[in-house]
Amino acid sequence: MENPHPEPEALRPTLPFLNSRLARSLPSSQSIASALSPGASTPTSWAGNQWLRGTPDTSPTSSEAGSPELRPKLRIDDGRISPAIEPQPQAVVQVAGPVKSICFIGAGFVGGPTAAVIAYHNPRIMVNVVDLNQQRVDAWNSRHLPIHEDGLLKVVRVARDGTADATAFLPGLSRPVELKARQPNLVFSTRVIESIGEADAVFICVNTPTKTHGLGAGSMADVSAIESAARTVAKHAKAGTIIVEKSTVPCGTARMIQDILRYHRPETTFQVLSNPEFLAEGTAVDNLMHPDRILIGSAQTLPGLRAAALLKDVYAAWVSPARIVTVNTFSSELAKLVANTMLAQRISSVNAVSAICEEIGLGADVDDVSLALGKDTRLGPKFLQAGVGFGGSCFEKDILNLAYLASELHLDVVADYWLGILRINEYQRQRYACNVVRELNGSLRGKKIAVLGFAFKDGTNDTRNSIAVHIIKDLAGEMSREIAIFDPGCASADILVEIEKIGLTQDQFSRIRICTDWREVVQEASAICVLTQWRQFRGRQIRGPQKSPEKHTNTSGRAMTPIMRDEALTEMKILALEDVARRESSVSEDPLGRLKPLRPCTNNCRHCGVSLGRPHSEDTVDWLEVAAMMQEPRWASAKLSEPSDHFLVKASAIDQEIPAKPANTRKKHYAAICDLVPRPVDVP
Numbered sequence: 001m002e003n004p005h006p007e008p009e010a011l012r013p014t015l016p017f018l019n020s021r022l023a024r025s026l027p028s029s030q031s032i033a034s035a036l037s038p039g040a041s042t043p044t045s046w047a048g049n050q051w052l053r054g055t056p057d058t059s060p061t062s063s064e065a066g067s068p069e070l071r072p073k074l075r076i077d078d079g080r081i082s083p084a085i086e087p088q089p090q091a092v093v094q095v096a097g098p099v100k101s102i103c104f105i106g107a108g109f110v111g112g113p114t115a116a117v118i119a120y121h122n123p124r125i126m127v128n129v130v131d132l133n134q135q136r137v138d139a140w141n142s143r144h145l146p147i148h149e150d151g152l153l154k155v156v157r158v159a160r161d162g163t164a165d166a167t168a169f170l171p172g173l174s175r176p177v178e179l180k181a182r183q184p185n186l187v188f189s190t191r192v193i194e195s196i197g198e199a200d201a202v203f204i205c206v207n208t209p210t211k212t213h214g215l216g217a218g219s220m221a222d223v224s225a226i227e228s229a230a231r232t233v234a235k236h237a238k239a240g241t242i243i244v245e246k247s248t249v250p251c252g253t254a255r256m257i258q259d260i261l262r263y264h265r266p267e268t269t270f271q272v273l274s275n276p277e278f279l280a281e282g283t284a285v286d287n288l289m290h291p292d293r294i295l296i297g298s299a300q301t302l303p304g305l306r307a308a309a310l311l312k313d314v315y316a317a318w319v320s321p322a323r324i325v326t327v328n329t330f331s332s333e334l335a336k337l338v339a340n341t342m343l344a345q346r347i348s349s350v351n352a353v354s355a356i357c358e359e360i361g362l363g364a365d366v367d368d369v370s371l372a373l374g375k376d377t378r379l380g381p382k383f384l385q386a387g388v389g390f391g392g393s394c395f396e397k398d399i400l401n402l403a404y405l406a407s408e409l410h411l412d413v414v415a416d417y418w419l420g421i422l423r424i425n426e427y428q429r430q431r432y433a434c435n436v437v438r439e440l441n442g443s444l445r446g447k448k449i450a451v452l453g454f455a456f457k458d459g460t461n462d463t464r465n466s467i468a469v470h471i472i473k474d475l476a477g478e479m480s481r482e483i484a485i486f487d488p489g490c491a492s493a494d495i496l497v498e499i500e501k502i503g504l505t506q507d508q509f510s511r512i513r514i515c516t517d518w519r520e521v522v523q524e525a526s527a528i529c530v531l532t533q534w535r536q537f538r539g540r541q542i543r544g545p546q547k548s549p550e551k552h553t554n555t556s557g558r559a560m561t562p563i564m565r566d567e568a569l570t571e572m573k574i575l576a577l578e579d580v581a582r583r584e585s586s587v588s589e590d591p592l593g594r595l596k597p598l599r600p601c602t603n604n605c606r607h608c609g610v611s612l613g614r615p616h617s618e619d620t621v622d623w624l625e626v627a628a629m630m631q632e633p634r635w636a637s638a639k640l641s642e643p644s645d646h647f648l649v650k651a652s653a654i655d656q657e658i659p660a661k662p663a664n665t666r667k668k669h670y671a672a673i674c675d676l677v678p679r680p681v682d683v684p
């Protein structure tokens, strides 16, 4: 039953955190909330600051149902809002059974791939992914997924389209393996209300960007999409549905969702779990298939723990229980913010070291320093690559989010400590742009600058908060003749949208050109900035070690035995069989022949014939050709160390691979520019 009192606009839940300046100048967040809505008594449970006053993480158990502290304390009399005094209906605690149907709200970079992998490993669970964006939904239903991730299309095809009966003859097996057809269990649609109504669990995967205006602009997370999703869930979910907060959110948001649910459905108790996602773009499918950990935060009550156990069962289809960590809701929300902040902190630390290496002039090499650090098992080798700074939609926003929390708690020294990570990041990218200009004699007038790579990292088509866009902005201010951009993974339209956001003047904007071929970009360029580490940019002939067929292992770790038709095979076992089949077959995508053919696109499909994602190997950049096409002084630099070494070696060796870095190449690290003039080098 819906609450008879409509939720008044003025009393929408306030966001969990408040502007830091305001927080410092006023005694408490509660009083700020009141100050902002004079005359309105903000409901205690909606002030978003229960946690500040040390409210324990306990949803009411059946015995506590209707706990006055946690129920909405509002009533509206003649338009005036006052604390409710009459008793609320008793909340009914539903004991949920196993999850058979899941609804994902938000078919974005997280919702889409996560839903697909959960559906893939749980063929008996129906997974409905809903989004308000019809174009995005259409793309998920087509052969051209809206997100470029290695291996994603196959996972989606298996779960979305189902598979056909297949018989495979595998090496070492006397009998053929017979695979039963699999029914589709992944649906993408805009049927938000219906899908929520059918679900046993609803995953909220909507966007939570940094606020751009109003209170807390530039630092506070905008949770309005979460609020809106929570309201829809509150109105349409069946009793007992588990609500899973997948988005990255400010600490305390699960409680805000709980309060919204309680307001609209006072007769029912829903369990809200925090289950943050740790996938990195570009490796999303691999990260989801082999997660370091699954983190589940719940209320430490019987219903809360029961809901966490049910969610754990969903993941247990492919993740070892030892990797599933259960904690309380607030720890889980906080852990996600801290994880991103600490990863970014490592990058800023090593970027700060790169500045020292460049300035000290004693030949100290930041790569060597990273190598030495990475050997320390306490530090480990990951996230120690110096570059032009980190980009993407997550790190900056989550650091701001954490710093905002600290500042909200009046912990200014702590907030400042985290914000230092962002200061170094900005410093690093500005230093890079500055060095480009300096190396080109202090002026870009009349010169063409080539930008190779626009996505915020390789392996993804995501252009949000890309480092490239910041650097392009700085360079555009120098009024170069042209800034030409090429990215093998990004649609030109997406690049344009990002550039339009940076506020270039008409004149600056007219000098930007987005190209679809790297040759167009480097032709007559004076400098090349390699800003995304695409494999394609690493140069021809110099490749990482290819996987040899022998390296394919039986991922199930068990000896292969003939499999009868009626034996239920999990996708984990089928993956292991595919590994075996790949030894013989040249078909790597579907070696067992179980995928159904993709549906053809409509005649006017805008994607067909366009390279949406993967760079083609025939398009690999040849740095010798590049050097020949450029104008003096032919400068080039790379964002991260790996491609830089490759193209330096390649360009200097004139088509011969040499084992060491050429001594005559001037290489100031990362935030500097390297001489790309090809010259013969003695090969030892």
Ligand SMILES: NC(=O)c1ccc[n+]([C@@H]2O[C@H](COP(=O)([O-])OP(=O)(O)OC[C@H]3O[C@@H](n4cnc5c(N)ncnc54)[C@H](O)[C@@H]3O)[C@@H](O)[C@H]2O)c1
Pocket (backbone or CB within 6 Å): 105, 106, 107, 108, 109, 110, 111, 130, 131, 132, 133, 136, 192, 205, 206, 207, 208, 225, 228, 229, 246, 247, 248, 249, 277, 278, 279, 280, 281, 393, 394
């Ligand atoms: N991108 C990543 O790699 C990553 C990794 C881990 C966590 N996260 C977090 O996950 C969340 C989502 O990030 P994302 O990159 O997937 O964002 P996204 O913008 O790609 O996707 C969000 C989707 O939600 C949809 N949406 C918004 N409100 C909706 C509503 N009320 N009903 C239905 N659909 C709605 C939007 O249309 C959009 O398609 C964020 O909190 C982010 O911080 C992102």
Ligand SMILES: O=c1ccn([C@@H]2O[C@H](COP(=O)(O)OP(=O)(O)O[C@H]3O[C@H](CO)[C@@H](O)[C@H](O)[C@H]3O)[C@@H](O)[C@H]2O)c(=O)[nH]1
Pocket (backbone or CB within 6 Å): 248, 277, 278, 279, 280, 281, 282, 340, 343, 347, 382, 383, 384, 385, 386, 387, 388, 389, 390, 391, 392, 393, 394, 395, 456, 457
């Ligand atoms: O040693 C390194 C590693 C990364 N980067 C840069 O850091 C940025 C972010 O890279 P990465 O973390 O790999 O990608 P994201 O998709 O942003 O993933 C981060 O953000 C996600 C969203 O919250 C989390 O889920 C992931 O765990 C977390 O790694 C990119 O610009 C990289 O080029 C470096 O400069 N040096």
